Amino acid sequence: MQQNNGLDKNQLISFGVLSLLLIGFMLYFQNRQASTEQENIANQAKKTEQTTAAKANAATELNANVTPNAIQKVNLKNDELSLEFSSLGGQVSSVRLNQYNAYDGKNKNKPLYLFSNKNAEYGFEFKDKAGKIVNTKDLVFTPSVAGNTVTLTSQLSGATIQFIYTLSPKYTLDFKVRTQGLANLTSDKNATFKWNYNVRESEKGRAQEQTHTEFTYAFDNYKAYDYDARSEMDETKETLNWIGVKQQFFAAVIEAQHGFTQSKGYQDNIETGEYLKKFNYDGQVAFTGGEFNQDFAWYFMPLDLPLLKSYNKNFDEILPLGWSFIGSLNRHVFMPMYNLISSWGIAAGWAIFIMTIIVKLILSPVMYKQHKLSAMMKVIRPEIDEVNKKYKDADPMKKQQETMAVYRKAGVNQLAGCLPALVQVPLFYALFRFFPNMIDLRGKSFWFAEDLTAYDDLIKLPFSIPFLGDHLSIFALACTIVILIYTMMTAGNMQQPQQEGMPNMKVLMYIFPVTFLFFLNTSASGLSWYYFVSNAINIIIILVIKYVILDEKKIHAQIQENKQKAPKPEGRFQKRMREMMEQAQEQQKQQQKNKK
Structure with a gap:
């Protein structure tokens, strides 16, 4: 029998041609896949634009007295926070922590923003009596500023909705919701607070910061605390006193005076770009006598232990220093x-x-x-x-x-x-x-x-x-x-x-x-x-x-x-070890005897 010592000349040529063909096919299908992905991205962007336009039209129909062209921006500021409010949705549209900078390989004085460029939006959702879904983030509000308070007012089918924001010292923003005539518009007993938040990268070391970015919340009258890094959060059995999203050194937290019920959330990693993770949260808040009169508070704060403890709301547990001992x-x-x-x-x-x-x-x-x-x-x-x-x-x-x-x-x-x-x-x-x-x-x-x-x-x-x-x-x-x-x-x-x-x-x-x-x-x-x-x-x-x-x-x-x-006399542990070994040895001997 002839021994095969390797590939002959014809085999080498065949192998080379086959390799070139495989590489050609890979490049061809890779280009096809890239083209298909670009088409999908374009189609998705088109759908997003259509959805945004539909929401804007819905907001215009619900609030015919104010047009989208009337969207305004107003600001509040103290030593710690610079805040911007948008008349579209009556939301906090920008949050900057004045005393901190974000990591940037080139610019060491890059401002640190938690909210900006539409990376965060929130609103309260309910149904009108006709079954149509209303979300306050789609409404247009009229802002007014008096000292450290911003009042945003929206008219909705004869009902008045007011969001009243007051910037307190340090990192606290009081947030009150007041309505008049809402009972004539809806039969719902609850509104769903919906918060969508894409967390922006602010530290060096994406993987490490991404690991530290997760849901955080307190319940049982602020006595109990938990965090959730899983894809889906389900806390429908608890009333959450506050819900937040923490990063490695900063957190955005919203507190409800009477708590959030039926809480559900979702989070997912974003592998590249300026954002680390995307978060979605839904939690219900109750109406009172058909009206929506609730007190909330936003906290945009660094995870500094003395500061967190000063609030006396179990915020210090947000800092992941380890359990127990x-x-x-x-x-x-x-x-x-x-x-x-x-x-x-x-x-x-x-x-x-x-x-x-x-x-x-x-x-x-x-x-x-x-x-x-x-x-x-x-x-x-x-x-x-x-x-x-x-x-x-x-x-x-x-x-x-x-x-x-x-x-x-x-x-x-x-x-x-x-x-x-x-x-x-x-x-x-x-x-x-x-x-x-x-x-x-x-x-x-x-x-x-x-x-x-x-x-x-x-x-x-x-x-x-x-x-x-x-x-x-x-x-x-x-x-x-x-x-x-x-x-x-x-x-x-x-x-x-x-x-x-x-x-x-x-x-x-x-x-x-x-x-x-x-x-x-x-x-x-x-x-x-x-x-x-x-x-x-x-x-x-x-x-x-x-x-x-x-x-x-x-x-x-x-x-x-x-x-x-x-x-020296054997210690208790040594004696126990010796007895165990002797017992095991006897069992081994017995097994060998049984085999014979």
């Missing part, structure tokens, strides 16, 4: 610690540096025990290897029992090494929540990082790598290198599995820092800086313990002395 750790430890250090007038990056050192000092007794245990494990490694060699072909249970006996005689408690890891898990998660949500760090630069709440991208790639992006964060790279060095210094003390099929823990330990790079590359640079400093301190601690504090010869002598003494 994690949230308490951030609220009562890390945030006050950072605020205290930063009040000394030092740069934000150095404040994080000092905070890291303080945390390490607090954890130093635990860390010392961990590294001392590591040193002791290294000293008794030859004896562990001897046990593994002696019982190489023995039952795994027997080998494990003998290994535990060596540890017990040497006075080494393996469980003591788990404590530092368990202590650091909540700290890790708390800081993971702290850095991307601490508004005091927003826009604070440090070295090559423009914003400590976002990634640094000094190294830009000409292409995008899946899960990594189109850049390399220097802080993330530095942190990864330090973790690798730390791993190399500690992996030597790890006992390798002797059983077949068991994973090599050393390999897994080296893989972890690499995967950490993918995680940190798009995370807050403040978080990467913290972990860099933390692991650098860990390396210093190991070197100090190894060369200054601990003497391996003394440890070895102490272990030999412990072995000569009567073994």
Whole structure:
């Protein structure tokens, strides 16, 4: 039989022609698909224009005394907010937070708008007695301004609808709805508040901000709070005191004096462009005696913890600092610690540096025990290897029992090494929540990082790598290198599995820092800086313990002395583990006997 060593000349030519044909077909159908998508976009735009025109005509029919040409814009302003109101729908059409800027790679003073360019619209919807749907966002109102109050009035088939907005200090806009004669127009007992909102990107790091953008709401008389990042929100069984849409550092919230019922919502990601997500919300508000007289309040606010707590409406829960102990750790430890250090007038990056050192000092007794245990494990490694060699072909249970006996005689408690890891898990998660949500760090630069709440991208790639992006964060790279060095210094003390099929823990330990790079590359640079400093301190601690504090010869002598003494009585956990292993060993022997 002739062996096929590869493709001959004719096969290569055939393969090349086939490849060219396939590429040609792909380009042809790709162009066809692009043309079809452009036609669909044009048709959709045409339909949108027709729908808008139909709504305008409907609004003109319902409100014949005022024409669409009479649409006006009026403004209110205080130190915190600049607001614009439109006579079309009587809505807040523009909201700017005066003391904050949005992220822009070129313009560092780009104004930060929550509402603008028709990205948000809202109104109250009900049916007239003929069954025709009326939505106040389609009506034309007449505005009047008196001091810090804007009153917008619309006439609808003999009924009068008024929206009264009053700009209060700081970030609050009181909103009252008053009607006269509405009972003659509708038999409905409720109106549906409809709010459509396309959230605009305002931070560096689209993926991170998109993750933090979601529905947020309170119920049970402001006592209970929840958030919803799912596509569909369904809270028909609760009366919501307020409903809002939060971003990474800002939120737009509307509060109803008597609450929203039958609440439903929808949200979906917008993958490209200036908007992050689109939101739709429906909730019912009740009429009183056939009239719509309800009090509301809009809040357009930064997610600053002291500010949120000052409202006493459970707004502070909007800030995602973590649940239960994690949230308490951030609220009562890390945030006050950072605020205290930063009040000394030092740069934000150095404040994080000092905070890291303080945390390490607090954890130093635990860390010392961990590294001392590591040193002791290294000293008794030859004896562990001897046990593994002696019982190489023995039952795994027997080998494990003998290994535990060596540890017990040497006075080494393996469980003591788990404590530092368990202590650091909540700290890790708390800081993971702290850095991307601490508004005091927003826009604070440090070295090559423009914003400590976002990634640094000094190294830009000409292409995008899946899960990594189109850049390399220097802080993330530095942190990864330090973790690798730390791993190399500690992996030597790890006992390798002797059983077949068991994973090599050393390999897994080296893989972890690499995967950490993918995680940190798009995370807050403040978080990467913290972990860099933390692991650098860990390396210093190991070197100090190894060369200054601990003497391996003394440890070895102490272990030999412990072995000569009567073994310490077993602890409850050790006794339970030994009994379980003995029981498992007996069961294994019985099974082998039954097979024979």
